[in-house]
Amino acid sequence: MQYGPYPKAIYPNEAIKSVCYIKNIVTRPNIIIGDYTYYDDINGAEKFEEHVTHHYEFIGDKLIIGKFCAIAKGIEFIMNGANHRMHSVTTYPFNIMGNGWEKATPTLEDLPLKGDTVIGNDVWIGQNVTIMPGIHIGDGAIIAANSVVTKDIPAYHIAGGNPCKTLKKRFDDDLIEHLLTIKWWDWPAKKIFDNLDVLCSGDLKKITEIKPVHE
Known part of the structure; x- marks a missing residue:
């Protein structure tokens, strides 16, 4: 029996070509995507990598996205290659213009590198x-849609705006702790299938009755 879409498919539903499991189309080794995470874009969901900009292997930063994330069209992940040196007289990147200006190539230590960009599991990102x-x-x-995320966002919080700010928690602390403990996104496909009614229920008490695997 099949317990949901094939995780290695490009299009989980062949009738909806605007939704793509992006793990199965990325080619860059410095982009790491979890199973079932999708990008939704009628203009070409399979072109997700075009929305990860200024991403250069020599810098070494990674984009890491967990499982079961829903990413709407118009996403842009700006990576560390977009940064210019800020402690010199000018921020202008002479080196990339060549023709002798490459002598001004900065070292990685000259740039304000921020490290990897990490998106957790079951994250919903609007348009x-x-x-x-x-x-x-x-x-x-x-x-929320049209946000510019400049600071970290905690688990199970809703955030939005430009700059993006945390607006409120989705659940109380006890339920958040429980969800982070059971990690439903790591369950086998059959267990997820068998508990779809719980995962999609507005009765949040049901999920608290599911114990972590180690108990």
């Missing part, structure tokens, strides 16, 4: 969101 370098967004977070 036309921009995420700046080095941002960490926790599991279960929601990012």
